[in-house]
Amino acid sequence: MPEGITIRRARLSDADQLPGLFDDALRLIASRFYTPAQIDAWARRAPRFQHIFETEFEARSAWVAVTETDRLLAYIDLVDDGHIDFFYARPDVTRTQVTHDLFDELLCEAHRKGITELSTEASEAAKRFFAKYGFEITHKQDVWLEDVCLHNYRMTKPLV
Numbered sequence: 001m002p003e004g005i006t007i008r009r010a011r012l013s014d015a016d017q018l019p020g021l022f023d024d025a026l027r028l029i030a031s032r033f034y035t036p037a038q039i040d041a042w043a044r045r046a047p048r049f050q051h052i053f054e055t056e057f058e059a060r061s062a063w064v065a066v067t068e069t070d071r072l073l074a075y076i077d078l079v080d081d082g083h084i085d086f087f088y089a090r091p092d093v094t095r096t097q098v099t100h101d102l103f104d105e106l107l108c109e110a111h112r113k114g115i116t117e118l119s120t121e122a123s124e125a126a127k128r129f130f131a132k133y134g135f136e137i138t139h140k141q142d143v144w145l146e147d148v149c150l151h152n153y154r155m156t157k158p159l160v
Contacts, residue, residue, distance in 0.1 A: 005073065005093070007101050010062035015054050017072040019046035025088040025125075033124035034150055041148035049086060053077075060085070061113075063105045065098045074099055078106050080113065082159075084120040095129075103133065107159075116159055121152045130155050 023043055031039050053062070062077035074089035084106065089099050110118060121141070122130050131137075135155040142149050 002096070002098065004068045005065055005098055006068075007063055007065050007098075007105055010053075010057075010064045010075065010077070012054065012057055014064055014072060014075075015050055018050045018053055018075065021072045021075060021090060022046045022049050022088055024090050028091045029089075029094055030123055030125045037148050038145075038150040041145040042150065045145065052085070061106070061109045063102055065089070065093060065102050074102050076102050076106055078109055078115075078118075080115075082110060082115040082118045084118060087120070087126060099129065103129075107133075110159055118157045118159060120155050122155050123152050127153050127155070130157075133157065 023046055026039050026043050030042070034042070053060075060077045060079055062075065064072055065074040066072055072090075073093045074087075076087045077085055079085055087103075089102075093099060118135070120126075120130060120135070121143075122135070127137070135157040138154045138156055140151055140153050142151050
């Protein structure tokens with residue numbers, strides 16, 4: 001782990017930083033794979049992400065990577081059925097040990113809970129990350145956000 005960065009359980013007080021993290025991940029990473037119209041439609045869902053985090057906080061296991069000043073660098077969550085709903089990182093920690101350590105926390109929790117399969121809907125940007133962890137694409141899907149269509153990949157990984 002790089003000096004000054006910590007992985008910890010998410011706290012309800014992290015909610016205010018989630019829209020900024022979400023927006024940075026979309027505009028600075030996902031924008032390499034999606035059109036500006038697709039990114040704009042997706043980015044308008046930031047309040048939904050924050051709302052789900054706040055209202056379903058107790059129903060999810062979630063972790064964040066933070067700086068010494070508690071600035072959010074990455075976020076991942078796990079629903080009890082094994083679904084990874086949100087996984088976003090700022091560009092400075094994407095493809096680093098930080099995101100791998102964050103994901104490893106999720107894997108340990110999944111094993112502790114007896115989850116037998118993980119699933120997610122991975123963007124083009126996240127697809128390679130999940131594939132490195134043994135996730136397989138079950139199908140590509142089109143997602144309509146308002147009047148804009150974008151795609152992602154339904155991916156699963158059995159846990160042994």
